[in-house]
Amino acid sequence: MKNCRTGSTPSDRSSGPRAILDIVTSRARSIPTANRGLRARRGLRFGVKTKVLIPLLLNLALVPAIFGIFLGNVGLGTLDASQRELAAAIVACLLVSAISVGLLVQALARFLRELRDKMDAVSLGNFSRCFTRLANDECGDVAEAFNHMTACLLRSRVALEKAAESLADTQAQLMQSEKLSGVGQFVSGVAHELNNPLTIVIGFSDLLLETQTDEKIRTRLEMITKSAHRCHRIVENLLGFARQQPPDRRQIQIVGVIDEVLELMAYDLKTSNIEVVQDIPKGLPPITADAHQIQQVFVNIVGNARQAIQAFRPHGRIVVRARARAGYVRVEIADDGPGIKPEDIRRIFDPFFTTKPVGKGTGLGLSLVFQIIHEHAGHIDVVSEVGSGATFILEFPIAAEPAHSRREAVLMPVRPLGLDRRPGTSGKMILVVDDEEWIRTLARELLGDHGHAVELAPSGEAAVAAIRSRKFDAIVCDWKMPGMSGIEFYERLLEDRPELAEHVLFMSGDSIDEKFQAFLRRHERKCLAKPFPIEEFRGAVEQMLFAA
Secondary structure (H helix, E strand, O other), X not given: OOOOOOOOOHHHHHHHHHHHHXXXXXXXXXXXXXXXXXXXXXXXXXXXXXXXXXXXXXXXXXXXXXXXXXHHHHOHHHOOHXXXXXXXXXXXXXXXXXXXXXXXXXXXXXXXXXXXXXXXXXXXXXXXXXXXXXXXXXXXXXXXXXXXXXXXXXXXXXXXXXXXXXXXHHHHHHHHHHHHHHHHHHHHHHHHHHHHHHXXXXXXXXXXXXXXXXXXXXXXXXXXXXXXHHHHHHHHHHHHHHOOOOOOEEEEOHXXXXXXXXXXXXXXXXXXXXXXXXXOOOOOOOEEEEHHHHHHHHHHHHHHHHHHHHHHOXXXXXXXXXXXXXXXXXXXXXXXXXXXXXXXXXXXXXXXXXXXXXXXXOOOHHHHHHHHHHHOOOEEEEEEOOOOOEEEEEXXXXXXXXXXXXXXXXXXXXXXXXXXXXXXXXXXXXXXXXXXXXXXXXXXXXXXXXXXXXXXXXXXXXXXHHHHHOOOOEEEEEOOOOOOOHXXXXXXXXXXXXXXXXXXXXXXXXXXXXXXXXXXXXXXXXXXXXXXXXXXXXXXXXXHHHHO
């Protein structure tokens, strides 16, 4: 018999709730299987929603079902008003909870998507994507931690970039230093190969001048001698500029350094149609500095001025002024080139900054100038107006007291005074040791004219054989020779003839390295630099014989 209210039989009432629960349970079990592939396709965003929303939807689905079963079996008519109100309140609370949870899930998903986008931006190097609005909850804490992490990463990146720039600067300076070292070695070999022939040219020209009375021939010989001396000075300036050595600060006259630089660059300036005007008074006080480093400063500044003028006008002028004021020697180098833009002046001493075309400059010249002047407790500034040239102003502290050089006097080329022959110094037996035949011939003529007997040895081995068979009053020996060197010959001399070792004068057409400098200091010997004027050579030998 059917129930008039529900239209169902008692058997249906007993089986109805169980059937509905079975249907709901089977549907709930099928949801994860159906959505597994979709979650794999949509990733984290759908996974979060699934984990939160699916249980919520199940609850929302189960509640009406349960209420339907309950009402279907009990019937609304059997409930009083309070029970109906309670049921409605429960349903309303469930709906409000569902809506609240849905809004919370959307906000959380939106925050996670924003966090993911910002992290992707950070991974690409964009550190500006920070959270600007921080909520007062756990999401706000995460956002604040993310901003702090981003700020730390940005500081680390800036520090890393500075370190990379410093490393690149150091690497470039090292490469420049290696280049200069290679140039120094090359020039050192060139100097040795040139100084020996120059010694012969200067020596025989001076010999001819001593006997030549024809003024026309004398004028030509003087021109040969002056040209040879000029070649020697150019080689010496190149050697000094490229030489790699520890700073050797001593009292120097800055005008002498300026003269050497302008002489070294005279050809380039002349062929670029640039006139150089010097406004330097006599009697400037000395400064304490490394002459080679100060030379490098002037070479860089004058070289930059030449290049700027050459690209700007067909003829130009460089003015070099020097004055002493307020405890400093002030040097101004002004040119009439294109000038420097105001925005470039602020960066002109920065490493790698250059206004030259690509491939024309490294951007290290003026930064090196700034570093050298700073190490000398000096100052450098630049004043410029576009179209009217630039003026570099350098200030060096005046030397307060005599500065002692790291090198001793025995290392300097001999410059004896009073070159007249002294009584008792003629008629001596002198051994000349040199691998260059014309150097030996020149020495024999120079010393033979003063009444000395001269024997020649082409090598250290031949010199050792000579001192064993004959007695000599003095020995003039080259430093660098094939086979046995001058140092090795001297050490052999200390063993065989120690008394003769005190009367040895060395010659060198090469730069003197640290090893030979230490050798000269230890044995208190002198070295005569090639090429030398003939009177200088004679005077050095006379001094050695007179001391004997």
